[in-house]
Amino acid sequence: MFERFTSDARNVVTGAVEAATQRGDRTIGTQHLLLAITQRDDRLSAVLARHGITTAAITSAAPAETHEIDEDALRSVGIDVDEIRRRTEDAFGAGALDVDRTERSRRRASPLGRHIPFGKDAKQALENSLRAAVNRGDKEITAAHLALGVLSGSAGKGGRLMASRANGELRADLIAVIGVPPEADDGGDTTYGVGTG
Amino acid sequence: MSITTEVASGVDSPDPGVGLRAVASLRILADRLEHLHVRRARGLGWSWQEIADVLGVSKQAVHKKHR
Numbered sequence: 001m002f003e004r005f006t007s008d009a010r011n012v013v014t015g016a017v018e019a020a021t022q023r024g025d026r027t028i029g030t031q032h033l034l035l036a037i038t039q040r041d042d043r044l045s046a047v048l049a050r051h052g053i054t055t056a057a058i059t060s061a062a063p064a065e066t067h068e069i070d071e072d073a074l075r076s077v078g079i080d081v082d083e084i085r086r087r088t089e090d091a092f093g094a095g096a097l098d099v100d101r102t103e104r105s106r107r108r109a110s111p112l113g114r115h116i117p118f119g120k121d122a123k124q125a126l127e128n129s130l131r132a133a134v135n136r137g138d139k140e141i142t143a144a145h146l147a148l149g150v151l152s153g154s155a156g157k158g159g160r161l162m163a164s165r166a167n168g169e170l171r172a173d174l175i176a177v178i179g180v181p182p183e184a185d186d187g188g189d190t191t192y193g194v195g196t197g
Numbered sequence: 198m199s200i201t202t203e204v205a206s207g208v209d210s211p212d213p214g215v216g217l218r219a220v221a222s223l224r225i226l227a228d229r230l231e232h233l234h235v236r237r238a239r240g241l242g243w244s245w246q247e248i249a250d251v252l253g254v255s256k257q258a259v260h261k262k263h264r
């Protein structure tokens with residue numbers, strides 16, 4: 001699937017993986033694809049910023065998954081973590097509850113780094129970007145196609161953020177970044193012209 | 198404030214974020230306790246099937262998560 005991606009678009013995909021890794025998130029979603037774009041400084045990130053889609057906006061709409069126990073939140077539903085901690089340490093030793101062994105063992109299982117799978121929303125966004133390129137007759141899939149793919153699916157945290165900021169102009173602005181295709185095609189339901197290898 | 202009132206005020210909190218964070222924290226808490234107890238059970242010679250039966254999940258699921 002990636003053979004028609006420009007190096008720029010590939011950087012967005014690898015950037016999304018990096019963003020998910022840094023945040024400790026378990027799947028790669030549309031928010032990570034967007035983060036990989038907004039963390040850059042180019043025409044595309046400027047277009048997104050003009051529509052309010054910035055790194056800060058994404059981080060606020062889709063905060064990193066937490067792996068910490070929120071003791072205040074648990075207290076609010078009547079659970080005393082201190083008491084659980086005390087009893088767990090009695091049975092398993094000091095710090096037993098506070099070491100995330102589950103995470104550590106997962107990392108140990110893959111010494112080359114944690115494998116983070118693409119979520120359904122991110123996969124759909126990649127497919128949408130491919131479809132958009134095929135329908136427009138674009139030979140290559142650029143970073144702007146990826147942003148378009150996130151917007152048109154409106155799936156996942158990134159997609160929902162984009163949909164909430166879209167006022168009709170966002171799509172047109174993204175298409176302007178892509179530029180004029182060699183042969184404009186009104187499209188329709190075009191079948192994919194590329195393999196998935 | 199009685200414990201019941203405290204719990205009720207948390208549950209009634211207008212901020213769904215507090216309740217959702219509590220749920221997320223419960224899952225993390227459950228995962229950590231599960232890990233500790235599964236390891237202990239294995240150390241005591243329990244089979245994966247026996248552990249899975251108590252947890253109410255398949256043997257494959259528990260093996261994949263903890264092996």
